[in-house]
Amino acid sequence: MATAAPARKTRAAHLGPDRRRPQVLDAALRIAVDEGFAAVSIASLASSMRVTRPVVYSCFPDRGTILGALLEREAELLLTSTLDALHSATGDDPEQVFVDGYRALLTTVAQRPDSWRLVFDADADPETTRRVAEARAVIFDASTRWIAPALEKWWGTADLERKLPALIELFVSSCEAAVRVMLDPGNDLDADDLAPLYGRMMSAAHRVA
Structure with a gap:
């Protein structure tokens, strides 16, 4: 009696480099957040993705790339989400506008915490520092264009032009602080808790200015 031939193993569907690249970057993000940038290598990526190193090399020529x-x-994702949050804050009630802005920002943090941790929690990296500085400059400029007319409209802030750099720095720094709180493992406050807290504080600070 003839024995049946052993069943062939089904090979995984082949993914070309264009479809595989986002997966490589997702794996790099997880490793960078969990273990630091130094742990990201072709070998660690291949192991994490359960593929061979040539597969990773077919997507990117080297670790630096x-x-x-x-x-x-x-950086592009975070910049876009931050600007979207800023632009979503509109209305005639100053306190509510600030609260809505913080809620929109912190909701994006809850949706993509690893992306934000890459910026705030990952080990220091010169390229990260440079890109964060560039994004911060864009946000600083956008915040200025949003807050300056708002302060004039809501409170007629005296000597606004001279005070504005300090007020914008206060606002941007408070956004960064709120993000850090959201990312803190010991924190049990969510976006709906933190938004009114920061929104009321920043509304009051800008009002008294």
Whole structure:
């Protein structure tokens, strides 16, 4: 009696480099957040993705290119979400406008915490520092264009032009502080808890200015 031939193993569907690149960057993000940038390597990525090193090399030529692409992707996502949060804060009630802005920002943190941790919690990296500084400058400029007319409209802030740099720095720093609180493992406050807290504080600070 003839024995049946052993069943062939089904090979995983082949993914070309274009479809595989986002997966490589997702794996790099997880490793960078969990273990630091130094732990990101072709070998660690291949192991994490359960593929061979040539598969990773087919997507990116080297480790440096991977890290550069990761930082570019995450910085763009965070900048876009921050500007969207800023632009969503509109209305005639100053306190509510600030609260709505913080809620929109912190909701994006809850949706993509690892992306924000890459910026705030990952080990220091010169390229990260440079990209964060560039994004901060864009946010600073956008905040100025939003807050300056609002302060004039709501409170007629005296000597506004001279005070504005300090007020914008206060606002941007408070946004960064709120994000850090959201990312703190010991924190049990969510976006709906923190938004009124920061919104009321910043509304009051800008009002008394």
